[in-house]
Amino acid sequence: MNDYRYHYMFTTFDIETFDLEDFKYNSVNITAFRLVDVEDKRVSEKLAQMEKFQPIGQSILNRSGIIQAESALMFDSVYVFAKGLAALDQGHVLKPANLSCELEHPWEDGLSLYNYLNTASLHGLTGHIEFTEGRRSGFKLDLLKLKREQLQMVGQWNMGQGVNITDPAAFYESSVNNITLIVMTRAEKPYVMVREDKNLTGNSRYEGFCIDLLKSIANQVDFNYDIRLVPDHMYGVYDPESKQWNGIVRELMDKRADLAVASMTINYARESVIDFTKPFMNLGIGILFKVSESMPSRLFSFMNPLAVEIWLSMLGAYVLVSLTIWVVARFSPYEWRIPEPCCLNALEQESEPEVYENDFTLSNSFWFTIGTLMQQGSDLNPQATSTRIVGGIWWFFTLIIISSYTANLAAFLTVERMITPIENAAELAEQTEISYGTLEGGSTKTFFRDSKIGIYQKMWRFMESKRPSVFVDSYEEGIKRVLEGNYAFLMESTMLDYAVQRDCNLTQIGGLLDSKGYGIATPKGSPWRDKISLAILELQEKGTIQILYDKWWKNTGDVCNRDDKSKESKANALGVENIGGVFVVLLCGLALAIIVAVLEFCWNSRKNAQTDRQSLCSEMAEELRFAIRCHGSRQRPALKRTCSRCSPGTTYVPAALEMPHINGRTWYFHQDGHHHSHSPPAEAANPHTCCDPDEWDNVLVAEKHGL
Template sequence: MPQHISNFCNIDDWCHFYERPLKKRTNFMRKGLLELNASYGIFGYLILLSMLLLANALPPVIRVGAIFTEDERDSNIESAFKYAIYRINKDKSLLPNTQLVYDIEHVPRDDSFRTTKKVCRHLETGVQAIFGPTDPLLAAHVQSICEAFDIPHIEARLDLEMNVKEFAINLYPSQHIMNMAYRDFMMYLNWTKVALIYEDDYGLFKQQDLIHSSAEMKTEMYIRQANPETYRQVLRAIRQKEIYKIVVDTNPTNIKTFFRSILQLQMNDHRYHYMFTTFDLETYDLEDFRYNSVNITAFRLVDVGSKRYQEVINQMQNIQHSGLNVINGMPYIQADSALMFDSVYAFAYGLKRLDSSHTLTFTNISCNSDKTWGDGLSLYNYINSAAVDGLTGKVNFIEGRRNKFKIDILKLKQEIIQKVGYWQPDVGVNISDPTAFYDSNIANITLIVMTREERPYVMVKDDANLTGNARFEGFCIDLLKAIAQQVGFQYKIELVPDNMYGVYIPETNSWNGIVQELMERRADLAVASMTINYARESVIDFTKPFMNLGIGILFKVPTSQPTRLFSFMNPLAIEIWLYVLAAYILVSFALFVMARFSPYEWKNPHPCYKETDIVENQFSISNSFWFITGTFLRQGSGLNPKISDRAQSKFFSFMNPLAIEIWFYIAFGYILVSICIWIVARVSPFEWVHSKPSCSMACDQRIRMSNYIKEPLGLESLRNRDFIQDNIDVITLENFASDCNNISTLYSGEDGIEADDTLELVSVQNDFTLKNSFWFAIGALMQQGADLYPRATSTRIVGGCWFFFCLIIISSYTANLAAFLTVERMITPIESASDLADQTEISYGTLEGGSTMTFFRDSKIGIYQKMWRYMENRKSSVFVKTYEDGIKRVMEGNYAFLMESTMLDYAVQRDCNLTQIGGLLDSKGYGIATPKGSPWRDKISLAILELQEKGIIQILYDKWWKNTGDVCNRDDKSKESKANALGVENIGGVFVVLLCGLALAVVVAIFEFCWNSKKNLHTDNQSLCSEMAEELRFAMHCQGSKSKQKPSLKRDCLKCVPPSTYVPTNVNLQNLGVHYNYFN
């Protein structure tokens, strides 16, 4: 036995040391004072008394009272009270000059009268504080007396009253704060369906805060009162309601009976979780529960890890009746005893604080008077402000109630009760060992795996003879099998009852589907095509995603665009065709008008005179530029500029294929080459040619027309003849017709023309008539050229601009025509989600109760909010129960199904009539779901990562998506690499245009034939039929033979000898000729 208590055999001995010697000590002091008074007189007595008071503000002895019930006599709580007084008196650092003396009274429970008499007796003996009792009814009477006489009342009991009480100090945590702890713990474990069992009549009032917070916790509360006789009946009703989370608030003396009822009803498997409100769960025998998987949780107020606790335990083991319990061979202090111990120390620390600033006087109070203790309020305030490190942790008060403390969370784990976390009012639940609530190492545990039937993830086999897990197949089933083999667990697969993944329902403040099953702990895992999102992650846990995906739009493959006969016109809009036609007409008229005005467009139609010294170079500066222009613009140069098929739609987008500096280089090269050609042509002798070429074909034809006259015409005849239109047809110049170049010999004859007489055949014409101007423009537009070419600068500017225009139009048309004719065009009414949102003809929806629906419901993006409003207003018609229903609606037409990309890919792979529209709307993943805090999450996550690295998940994906034998064969690659062959339906319109043009040409030719025959009818004096027959015979048999002569068909030689031709009387044969310049 330690030295400092070696004089005492037990705790009662040193308790009586303070009870029995109290009167003796008082008599001793009185005797000493009398002797002092006799020896030294009254003056000496006053000096001694003053010295005693000034030496210490506290009196040397402070008396305290305690009230315990009869059933608490010699109990642990009474022993703890006595031992606390003993430790304080032995600790000279706390109250060095003061000793605490206690006076204990015992009263029957529910006897308030005797309790009142005992309290009044304490007051008359001069107690300065009263401790107890623990009974709430008796404590109320004691509190009223202490409050009336300003005596501090210190308690260590549960007080359900929330109002502030004067002069009351209570170390027991308030029920309001404890209910906060229960609520936080239930929310941490996501208890959504809870049964509350209480025993005492005030139990319902005790748990009212917890009951009222059930709505905030989103918890369904089932409340039942029970006693030892009705425990089994209440538990059986709870089992029938499939409630597995139970809060037990019973009398601690009846907990053993409650445990026995649990075992009898076999409500002790891993699904059940019992939370007890007692602070002393460690003191009960849990041997029957240590070898099964039932969950038992409670809170502990005693801080068994503190230094003071270890010191007290070591001392109390040497004292009998010290308030210790022995648990598994280890000493333990119950919560009530620890609270009583700390309450005595709180009183002592209050005295210590008062000792340094206040003088405590003796009390002399009687219940029969109205006198109060003057120092009672000061002492109460010092106690209320005290801070103690006690057996129950840190002790602080606000208005007499404890406000800062920490309670440990205990859990039956691995056959013993262990601390797995703690709770504090300002921190909440802090779990240091989450695996304690889901012990995965317990042998023979089969995990309940919740899933939902969805192809190809989970499918039920058609064989009715199969049972258990063998009934299921699919991607998720194979994945679960691989994970179970790697992690090491057994499982049982069950289908979710409502066939829903799980979505939060604001109207009912609850979840449904798989999420609800996990939250209520009816399942340990959920393996399905379950999307990880914020809402679900807040109530359950997910592993690492085993598959990444997004939301896509499933739509029926659009039909091919119907091919029209005139589909070759598709590359250009109708207004462009009209603009081209207008430009064609405008340019043609511009060429015609400017060719009329320009003198350089007029030429001599009879360049027949060869003997002349005049020569000219065809490559003048203007001709050189014109030559390069024609070559560069593909009018004979063979250049073929390429136009980008991705050019932007700008006004000058035709310049996009080449950079701006390249265009400058081309312009500079164009000018340089033109000048070089001009210079080289001027120097080279081979570029100089005779300006009088042989008689043109037109002149030769006109001359042959006059070979019906046998005799030659003399110069006199020519001089006297007027060359008018009617007479030209009867001129006979046989020698002249035989050789057009011997015109000088023909004109020399008997008449003798002098040398200075000049025969000027001045006949000029313009090639750009109205018809020729249109012909020139259409020839350039069709890139076929024409037999006409402009010579004047002004007409060449017009022609050059037209060539440039034709170059861009034809190149653009050709590039676009290839795309229109070789690529199969589809009629796609929608291209993206925005297109879907901006129309109402095509309805769209999602899977009801899925993450896709949640995505649109909670989205903050304007387009998706608009789509959600559309779907919400048409719930019955756009939402579907299963993916199969959604795909079926898509196939029926005018419906777009918003679904997750993996399921979309699966559907598209198997039906060539389905396609995906646009890209993905979001990015997310599939994961395996577990209850909150489940230890399986991390283990399964590691297994998923390993399976991904090994390629097992990709193999499973290919197995169920691509290698099932029912995959649709698509020729997408061949379509990309080879263009479609053109059919009659593609370019048949071109043949129609050609046939119509031929028919029109035949009609016009017949009209011309008839018109010419009627015109020649007046000259030949024949009937119309005869003239037409001769013309027809000539046309059919001529075929270009020189031996054939046209008998009667006579042409007007407008170009050979126009009306403006005249022959002057003086003809100079030496200067006979016509100056003709090809390239001027």
């Protein structure tokens, strides 16, 4: 109890006769009154005379050169009595008489002597002496204050004016040198950590953010400190049942510590029993959770940008639009037109044609719609207004769908997608599969316990009723439970950042639940609070606190090298596992085309075999030989082709052109570029055999050369 926190008021007048050497350098607040003014010249002369009486003089002066108050009062009382008796002797004739202790016969001159004593006025060892109705009056007391050097007079007291302080600085010292403060803290990374070296002693055993901050503050405010760990390893929580505080708060309330420098949150309950400085760090409550596994890349990831419902709706829209444009095209007269003349002779071309065609057949309608959807267009063009309206609306639809798909595809394929069961506190409160808890005896627990917000009250009821308990005794235990899985830890954001930056398996879920700050705690009414607050503000303005934060959070060498690819600012390179499905679709499409081509080949061979009256195998063999011939003509034989623009079974050639006759034979020209003179088959008996436009080119070339 011998330090600056305690103030002692001594009622004895003999404070100067005591040895105060042990109290000077601890800055103990000692205040006392002095009745004998040893600085008065008359007093010092009388004391010097007393020292000459040996050994009686040393006993009176207590071997300190300063007379005790009792001896000084006795000296003054004898002095006053002698002076009063001398005055009585001058004015009266003293009549000595025998006195008896058994008979009450007062001395006749006693009343006169009392009156002379009451009117006495003189200066003694205890100052000016005078009486009023038998009581001393008009005296003064010197006010003394213990300083580092010695007791010094800092004021006076008298009956008329009371206390007059002549040295106010003695009670409000601007700086206290060589004061050792008891600093209470709690081991918590990275704020306070105990070194493993057993050879270290004292404050050198500790390191961390708070230790460096305390060192900077002590240098500015000018004090020494002794760091101690709180016995119960608690910050301080009020127990409503026992109505008692624990932890660091209890130590400060009982004056067993001068300061508390730790990751201690400022809140209303604590502020009501202790004092806090300005906050040196701002923070909030966050949710620590284990990093979920990345979503495995699927072969058909390119399908993810659109939901299954959208894909099915697009398929339905494709069929519906194709059927609609087919029906509208058949009903609209403007979609029917005269076919291109390919095999009509001149006289028939001049006559009114009886044949009209419509390009939008059912197959062409589906082809037109899919070509537009794939942004490739089609060789078919709507002619009627109604079909153009259908086509325009479908183009607008495909524009929006393709643009939306392209934009969302970039996000789905270039950004790593995570599977997170919870996204915020609301989702955490709505489920019961994942447990969650807080630090036992911390401000976070108090926040949920006293919160009036419905969602936080619901979370508190869950945590309080959960068995086994979801509360942990330390942050390390909470982080360990998170890494084990199926547990979320509600903790302060600064500690959360420290844990996340050192373990890539940890992450923060959602934002902060509240906003608060860390402060340095002091007992109620401590003179150090304002001084330390000013020091904290100065350190913040200079950037010292930010430098310390970077030192212990980011520059410790054990920071996790987190993969930045998961951030939206950077994209992943697409691999086979992302868009390999496109190649699968392409291969499937090619295989389907080959199968359809084979089926068409077989079907056409069967049809030609019936027309040519030969076996299917020979027909397929002939067609196959022609198909695999690489150096032959690009044109098929005319006998096996029918005009696609004419009616089936009816062929026409221009009347002006006759088939050439050479040596009595009719020459037939085939697409292979060779001429044959053998007799024509039965189907070609008519010299006016229908030919394709390309075949007519060969005929004209033959006539030009005289064949």
